[in-house]
Amino acid sequence: MEALKILPTPTIETQIFWDACQQEKLLVQQCKECEHVQFYPRLMCTNCSSREVGWIESSGFAKVVTYTIVHRPILPAYQKEAPYILAVVQLEEGPTMMTNIVNCNHDSIKCGLQVKVLFQDWEKGFLVPVFEPI
Amino acid sequence: MESLRGKVAIIGVADTEVGIVPHMSATQLTIDAALKALDDAGLTKNDIDGLITCNSFAEPILYHAEAMAEYLQIKPKLCYSVLTGGGTTFSLVEHAAAAIVAGLCHTVLIVTADSLRSGLTKEKAMTSQASTGHPQFESIYGPTVPALYALIARAHMEKYGTTSEQFAKIAVACRKHASLNPAAQMRELISVEDVINSRMIADPLHLLDCSLISDGGAAVIVTSAERAKAFKQDPIYLLGVGEGHHHEHISQALDFTTSGATDSSKLAYEMAGLGPKDMDFAQIYDCFTPTVLVELEDLGFCEKGEGGAFVDSGAIELGGALPINTHGGLLSHCHPGHPGSMFALTEAVKQLRDQAGERQVKNAQTALVHGQGGIMSSHTTLIIGREVS
Numbered sequence: 279m280e281a282l283k284i285l286p287t288p289t290i291e292t293q294i295f296w297d298a299c300q301q302e303k304l305l306v307q308q309c310k311e312c313e314h315v316q317f318y319p320r321l322m323c324t325n326c327s328s329r330e331v332g333w334i335e336s337s338g339f340a341k342v343v344t345y346t347i348v349h350r351p352i353l354p355a356y357q358k359e360a361p362y363i364l365a366v367v368q369l370e371e372g373p374t375m376m377t378n379i380v381n382c383n384h385d386s387i388k389c390g391l392q393v394k395v396l397f398q399d400w401e402k403g404f405l406v407p408v409f410e411p412i
Numbered sequence: 413m414e415s416l417r418g419k420v421a422i423i424g425v426a427d428t429e430v431g432i433v434p435h436m437s438a439t440q441l442t443i444d445a446a447l448k449a450l451d452d453a454g455l456t457k458n459d460i461d462g463l464i465t466c467n468s469f470a471e472p473i474l475y476h477a478e479a480m481a482e483y484l485q486i487k488p489k490l491c492y493s494v495l496t497g498g499g500t501t502f503s504l505v506e507h508a509a510a511a512i513v514a515g516l517c518h519t520v521l522i523v524t525a526d527s528l529r530s531g532l533t534k535e536k537a538m539t540s541q542a543s544t545g546h547p548q549f550e551s552i553y554g555p556t557v558p559a560l561y562a563l564i565a566r567a568h569m570e571k572y573g574t575t576s577e578q579f580a581k582i583a584v585a586c587r588k589h590a591s592l593n594p595a596a597q598m599r600e601l602i603s604v605e606d607v608i609n610s611r612m613i614a615d616p617l618h619l620l621d622c623s624l625i626s627d628g629g630a631a632v633i634v635t636s637a638e639r640a641k642a643f644k645q646d647p648i649y650l651l652g653v654g655e656g657h658h659h660e661h662i663s664q665a666l667d668f669t670t671s672g673a674t675d676s677s678k679l680a681y682e683m684a685g686l687g688p689k690d691m692d693f694a695q696i697y698d699c700f701t702p703t704v705l706v707e708l709e710d711l712g713f714c715e716k717g718e719g720g721a722f723v724d725s726g727a728i729e730l731g732g733a734l735p736i737n738t739h740g741g742l743l744s745h746c747h748p749g750h751p752g753s754m755f756a757l758t759e760a761v762k763q764l765r766d767q768a769g770e771r772q773v774k775n776a777q778t779a780l781v782h783g784q785g786g787i788m789s790s791h792t793t794l795i796i797g798r799e800v801s
Binding site: 283284285286287288289292296317318343344345346347348349350351352353356359361362364365366374375376377378388389400406408 | 538541542545546547548549550551552553554555556558559562563564565566567570611612613614615616617661662663664665668
């Protein structure tokens with residue numbers, strides 16, 4: 279059996295986010311009361327605790343906060359892409375998220391690098407957000 | 413709020429055989445550690461009225477502490493398991509102290525063990541490592557545990573100019589200390605070059621920047637300060653303790669180069685009425701070398717950003733200003749997962765009792781022990797000493 283990469287299992291709290299990814303849209307939550315923007319999806323605003331949290335589409339622009347080049351993956355499905363870049367990026371709207379940086383020469387990855395979202399077929403046609411240098 | 417300072421003492425400590433111990437199960441290692449600690453304290457199992465354990469990966473049990481009490485055939489008044497990652501063992505000491513001071517029980521046995529090296533199938537080991545990140549928003553991107561810590565290492569290098577050589581010196585110091593410890597899993601001396609030339613795991617972390625995977629267990633017995641003098645070992649008093657919790661998932665970290673150790677150590681120093689300069693040695697959680705470097709700063713042993721220079725000074729080696737991980741740490745003594753930091757505590761107690769053999773820190777009176785769990789997520793700092801005043 280061919281090894282598969284890990285796929286997310288959307289929950290009642292994250293279904294809207296993952297559905298939007300399938301339309302190649304990156305959504306983040308914004309509080310309707312204090313306008314705080316947050317990721318990952320939650321029932322409440324982490325700033326003011328309001329339950330009035332809506333969704334906005336991110337510009338998809340971000341910068342690399344920190345990164346590593348993974349030489350030794352733990353699961354066989356990730357072996358064929360190793361070494362690959364794992365990073366935490368900060369979206370233009372403020373929140374941070376983990377991702378892979380793709381289409382990037384390993385010599386040119388650095389903290390502060392400007393990147394933009396794209397959506398990759400992870401497994402079985404399911405699209406996952408990753409980032410590439412601008 | 414009542415302070416725990418000087419109210420309880422550690423009266424028994426013990427380690428099992430560590431490293432590769434395929435002839436014992438995780439449960440047997442737990443019981444072995446418990447029996448050895450009772451022997452060290454000169455107690456019998458019937459003297460124990462509180463039992464706190466940490467569940468095992470290799471041999472998980474739904475109600476672990478209850479099962480261990482049943483195995484031992486004891487009937488404690490307080491009995492539960494805790495799991496907050498690598499910081500678990502020191503949080504247990506805090507909880508035990510609070511329970512004793514509150515009068516819930518008199519004498520608490522804290523015991524943790526696991527067989528990560530021999531007790532897990534390869535598949536189970538891979539699955540457990542792959543499950544470290546957030547299941548929807550981290551794990552899908554193929555992070556490994558070393559990779560998650562490499563993110564911290566890279567951020568520190570970027571912000572403060574810290575080098576791979578400085579990280580490597582931490583592994584070298586721990587190995588040097590392990591070479592003086594007959595119980596340690598890895599005792600052959602290594603150089604900075606050996607670390608840098610070892611296989612790259614997750615840039616900038618090399619194989620020798622990463623801790624071991626081991627079998628083993630350890631136990632400590634805590635009782636009230638009034639009762640502590642009646643037993644066969646010198647009591648080692650709890651002088652300060654504090655916790656700090658800032659995040660669970662590293663992608664949600666408030667800061668990649670400063671951790672909750674700032675909070676936990678501040679609380680511990682305030683309770684103890686002591687500061688970093690009062691510590692004769694320290695045992696600092698070393699799952700990966702950058703963990704130590706960040707913690708040296710956050711625990712106040714040097715200024716933020718100067719961890720690299722502090723390591724360069726040789727301070728962390730035996731004979732230096734602040735010897736760390738005198739038993740060899742997770743990097744060279746052993747790392748059976750959640751129980752791993754317990755060995756730092758049993759070692760600190762042995763040092764303070766002047767029982768550490770060739771690796772003894774001369775005239776050691778006071779020590780800081782720090783554990784962290786998750787990915788720089790949960791932090792507990794203990795300050796312990798020979799004297800209350």
